[in-house]
Amino acid sequence: MTLVVTERRQASFVYLEAGLAQRKPSLVLLHGMLGEPSNWDHTLLALAQAGYHALAPLLPMYDMPLKAANVPSLVAFMHRFVSALHLSPVIFVGNSLGGQLALLYTLTYPDQVVALVLTGSSGIEEVELGTSTFRRYDRAYIRERAALTFYDPGLVTDALIDRILAIIHDRQKALRLIRLARSAQSETVADRLDQLKQPVLLVWGKNDRITPPEVAQRFAQMLPQATLHFIDRCGHAPMIEQPEAFNAVLLAFLQRLATVSFNGRSRSAETDTTSPNLLFFRTASTT
DSSP, X not given: OOEEXXXXXXXTOOEEEESOTTSSSEEXXXXXXXXXXXXXXXXXXXXXXXXXXXXXXXXXXXTSOGGGOXXXXXXXXXXXXXXXTTOOXXXXXXXXXXXXXXXXXXHHOGGGEEEEEEESOXXXXXXXXXXXXXXXXOHHXXXXXXXXXXXXXXXXXXXXXXXXXXXXXXXXXXXXXXXXXXXXXXXXXXXXXXXXXXXXXXXXXXXXXXXXXXXXXXXXXXXXXXXXXXXSSOOSOHHHHSHHHHHHHHHHHHHHHXXXXXXXXXXXXXXXXXXXXXXXXXXXXXX
16 A cells, blocks of 8 residues: 655645545545634545545635634635536535534535545534633643643643744734624524434544534434534544544445445445555645
8 A cells, every 4th residue: 555645736725635536436535714724634534534525624714804704605615616517416524613614605505515524524513712712822821721621631732832923923814703793603503503404423532522422412303314423632623632443433424325326326335445545735826
């Protein structure tokens, strides 16, 4: 089995990709606010090793026009991404704000989505972090807020704090995050979840302090076809904090979907036993 890591330019999208594009449906992995595609590194490789095709786009949270820094603009970006790369139908895997975006996309384009995997998703209720997070520059405060993300405080590294500070020290980026945070709070989906007919896997950290376990239980009650799985000793980002456990639950869910018909054609639960070449590369914007 070979692993290829490369960087290339394509249209106006920046994304990580793993696996063989011929394998459908593709999985699109969406990071949260202050997140990045590399949050999904472990999951991308696990999916590729299992024979799936997965992509993790960089959401343009810092590059949108200020007036367009909102959740609907990100959903529109996702639609351009899926359309430009001819990915439909897809399976969305979303963390935090990425989960909320996946839900809104599915409500808008239900025929383009096969299934959803949500982890620590926003959209119905979450701890109010406050826009002051993007206004205060002291290191101790940022470390305290970042610590809410994880069960293990050791994951709040100096490098992570440096990255967050670099973002909020940039006034234009901070303003966009403030507008985006306010938009996310207004674009709730609780009253529309019963419209979703797709299978939904909820993978939640049992120690999530941003979207606590009760939020996962509410999602499970409101979604018509939801399965809920908790991961012990895990906070708001299971794919980072407990990647092996997260990937195991995700792959089991995908196996259960394997006999579902995609585009009118039945898929066998059996997969190719040959070892595929794994593609794992970063593409960069040409603009």
